[in-house]
Amino acid sequence: MPRYSTRLLVHYLKFWDVPVSAYFIPSFSADYWQRLLVEFNANLPRFEVMVRVAPEVLPRLRYAGYFAKIEQIGSPDAAGWIPVAMRFDAQEAACAYVLGFGAQMKVLEPLELRDSIVQTAKEAIALYTKG
Structure with a gap:
């Protein structure tokens, strides 16, 4: 199929x-x-990501985006956060997806995605802090 x-x-x-x-x-x-x-x-592009999610976010991951695919869900750490391996078509899609969860999702790897998220967040802050 x-x-x-x-x-x-x-x-x-x-x-x-x-x-x-x-x-x-x-x-x-x-x-x-x-x-x-x-x-x-x-031949579809693949952009693999490892994130850490707050427990309350896990049920929403399956419905959060058509282009986000869950590859593997790990066991919760001591703080209750859950590691999740995901796959996207592009880094831009992964960045938008992660930003949509705010402080309830953190990228563990790849590092270039973390840098992209920081840059995009700075741009959003600048947009909203300008008069």
Whole structure:
């Protein structure tokens, strides 16, 4: 079974300016479509992230974003926070996702994502503190 829907495939094709009509040939078979989806999924970008989340956030992770995939959930640490391995399509998507949880989620790795979050937060603070 494909990991992504036809709707997502069409979204990516349009985003990358690929003529969608090229993929919707009336005479193609189900096998052709399956091969196309497998190839599409294999070529999706992967940006892997390790975060630490507050316990109350864990139930919301599954519903927080279409492009965020949970890879593994660890055991809570002494403070009750839970390590979670996640996967995104791009660093920008991961940054927006993490920022959406505010102080209830902390990036452990990669370090470049942490730097991006700090920079984006500074820009937001500057925006809201200017008259």
